[in-house]
Structure formats: structure tokens, C-alpha cells
Amino acid sequence: MPDTITLQVARYRPDADAAPTTQEYVVPLREEWAVLDGLNYIKDRLDGTLSFRWSCRMGICGSCGMTVNGNPVLTCGTFLTDYAPGPIRIEPLANFPVVRDLVVEIEDFLRKLPAVKPWLVREDEQGVDDVEFLQTPAQLAEYQQYSMCINCMLCYAACPVYALEPDFLGPAAIALAQRYNLDSRDQGAHQRLDLLATAQGVWACTYVGECTSACPKGVDPAGAIQRYKLTAATRTLRSVLMPWAAR
Amino acid sequence: MTMAKRSSSEAMAWLLFSAGGVVSALLVPVLLLLSGVLFPLGLLVPEHAHLAAVLGHPLTKVVLLGLCMLALLHWAHRFRYTLYDGLRLKRLSVPINLLCYGGALAGSVWAAIVLF
């Protein structure tokens, strides 16, 4: 095994560049180093001007997502040796505006996320002091998979529909809506329906399925969207056939 | 906050697309293998009288009409999204919808005339 590897890193300095350029760095190739360790080596030893986001280094914070050799990945969970002898191409997450180097603008996702009300909606206003919301293991299993989402946005970077249709609500937001819709303690499904069953909601999805391939936490957003299409379609059909029936 | 309206037309289009997808997946491969490949190659050629009898049965007519209509609605939905996304023609959605659903409607009428 060679003891170094070349990283081809996308650079974009908004005050100096009209479009991103590529800069090459040679970093040590160590068996236990993730791509993020290579980037931190650059930042600490070679070029302090390189900008990128990271925090936990253990696949939980969801902030170090980037495009590595064309694929959206968490750089903390992607190892340099898997790409040896290199070079490795490191670019910012696709489908997002690039603020600087490997940092992307996430405002769009941060606007969409709260719109699906990703919290327990209750019609009664009782707090935890008044009532306990008990749940069986089977009820937990209904939504647990969708609750693994860490908001890393790799699914948005993988989704061609989001690239073409920036208003598309997107995989993670819909999967998180389903996480609460399927929770036995939640009563907000009909409120979310108004946002999800729209042309910018589930109906924009053509099931490419790449969100599920990209997800580092096994959430399966594509499956969540498909499942919700069936729910939304049957509810709509019912309200068309029986308009007198409430909701 | 302002929101896009819930779209019942998209819901209906998707339901019909899905129904068409199921019946097409179940029936089209075998029917096309028989009628498009095995008959013309002469490997399996049913007698005219037999085919005429099968096609004359009311149940066959109803099933084939259902298949044709749903298969065309399946095509209409998928094809319009292929044009929207694959060729980035979302701005032409009105003529595309007319082409796709108009085509499906015309095809369904033609199917009813031919089958009955």
C-alpha cells in the first residue's frame, strides 16, 4: 500500500472565483483514516483556508456530507483506503448552492423541515404532567426506522427530482413526516396531508430510489414516500367519492 | 403560511397509473411474447376460429378493454413525468397533459370500438 493519497478538492471562494476550481493535496494514507481525517490533515497542516463542515466524526451529527468520487456520503464514515490508490475527488453536496469550498447552503432544507411538523401533534393540549403516552414495542416498530434520520441531506443530494424541482419537499422531510404520522401518540396526520399530498409533495417523486441508496442510516425515504402516496391517494379518493365524510 | 393546494387530480392520476402498472406487468409480457414474437415466427399459431371465439367472449372483451384503458393511463402518467424530468419540459405541462391524457382517451375509445 502506498503511504500517501491524492485528494482533488473542489474550491470555491465567492470573492475570487466565478465557479468552483479543483485543488490537489497529498495526504498520508492510513488504514484508520476516513476522508474527513484527510480533510482535517489538509486544514491543520497544508492549507488553513479550506472550508468544510464537520462535528461528531461518528455518523450522528449529519454535518460532514460531501460528494466523494461522485457519490453523496458522510466523509466521517468513508475510508481513504477504500479509494486507494486514488486520486479521490471531493466536492460539496450536489443540488445545493455552494457557499464556500465544501460548505453548502442548507436554508432550503431548514425551511422545509419544520413545514411538515416533525413533532408529536396532539389535539388535546395535555402535557406530560397530566398524561403518559404509553407505547408498545410493536407501535414503536411502526416508525422506528424513519426516526433514524440525522438530517444529513445526502438524500437531497442524490435526488434528481430535487435537482430539477427545487420546490420539491424532498425525501428526508417526507420520511420525517411519516415518522410522526405512523407514531401511535401523534394526531397530526391530517394536518400534514395538506402539505404532503401536493404537486410539490409526494406527487413530485418519480421513485428513482437513489435517496434510499444514499441514506447512511437505513431510513428508506423512497419507501416512505411510496407508502405515503398510497395513503394520500386512498384518502383523496375517499373524500372525492364521499365528500360528506369528514376528513 | 401559504401552501400549495392538495392535489386530488394528481392522486387520481397516480392511482390509475398504479392500477395500470399492475395489470400491465401481469398481462403485457405474456401477451406480447405470444402475439408479437411466437405467432409471427410461426412457433405457435392459434387457429383463426379459436382466436375469434376467445375474442368473442364477453369476459375477454371486458378484460381487454380494462387492460387497454389502464395501460394507456399508465403510459400517460409515466410519459408526462419522463418529459417533465428527463427532457426538462415542465414549462410545457399543459400541452404535454393534453397529449398524454388526450392520447389515452382516444386510445380507449378506439379500443372500445375494436373490441366490441
Next chain:
Amino acid sequence: MSELTRESPAQGAHPLPAGPYRPRTSVFWWVRRRSYLLFVLRELSCVFVAWFVVYLLLLVAAVHRGNDAYQGFLQWSGQPGMLVLNLVALAFVVLHAITWFNLAPKAMVVRLHGRRLPSRIVAAGHFTAWLVVSALVAWLVVG
């Protein structure tokens, strides 16, 4: 959905945008990845589903017109060009069937005794149904 709408992309006229760089999506985005290409091929299968409807109706019309028209149809459909078209169409409708039955279990939640069946089992059920229906149709048509 005004609150959810992104601001429109910056015009490329400025030499230095001095703001976020917004990459453009090419019309040929679907050749960029193998999975995208497979997706577009899967979507294009619908064209051959529509072609099948046309072909079937032509066959039915010929059968209704009598034996001579039926033999004429067989001759027409036996030309090399028609055969190639129908073989390509067959490949696409088989692609449609396989992808459809693999993806359908994602939308459906099938329960047995209150427990969710694994999607592999649901898919296997679909493929079995496909086999049974195909055999039934073949038996009916061939007689």
C-alpha cells in the same frame, strides 16, 4: 408555497457572483449515473406498454375481419423490422414487470396476524401471481 420557494438562480452575467455558487442541472442529467440511466429506461418502458395496446388492437381488428386479414396480419408482423421492434418492446415490458413487482411492496404494507410481512415475501407473492397469470393467459390463447 411561497415560503418554501427558493430564490431564483443568480444570473450568470456577473463575472464574480460574490454569493453562493448555484450549479445548473444539465438536460442530460440521467446519463451521469448508471442508476439514473436505469431509472429513465424503466420510465421509458411505458412507451412500449402503449405500443403493445396499439399492436393488440390491430391484431384484434384483423381477427374480427376474418381469416384472410388474420393471415395478412401475421405476415406483416413477421417482417424482420416488426420482429425486432416487438423483441425490444418485450425486453422493456419485462423490465417494467420486474421493477414494478420489486418496488410495489414498498408502497404496500401487508400484515399477517398483526405482523408486517417482509417485503421479500410480498415481492415473491407478486412474482408468483405473474407466473400464474401468464400461464393462464398462454393456455387460454393457445387453447
